[in-house]
Amino acid sequence: MSPQRWQKSSYCQEGDACVHISTKATCTTIHLTESADPTQAVLTAAPAAFGALLDVLKAPERP
Template sequence: MSTRRWRKSSYCQEGEACVHISPTPTVVHIADADPPRAVLTVSVEAFGALLGLVRSPDGR
């Protein structure tokens, strides 16, 4: 059983259209639901770069 603590995105829509994250000091686990059906694990640096792209107005 996973002991990860999942946090729901603040931009979550109703229903299942949500992203959940479970950060650790070195990696961030990203899932499509809580409990997760599929989990993508990325470095903290890669997650930061993803957030930078998502937040930029032109996606670059």
């Protein structure tokens, strides 16, 4: 099994706490983690749920 590869958010500045994302080639789950979290907890989401989250975050007015 290959190691999980993480990609840092493009909105991250040097030295900031950053969100990292990872997925497998099958893209059945999205994994998120935050670099400043000492427990290195990983949030797992379905692609549709992650897409909905991004839509809300990109919306001009949030609910």
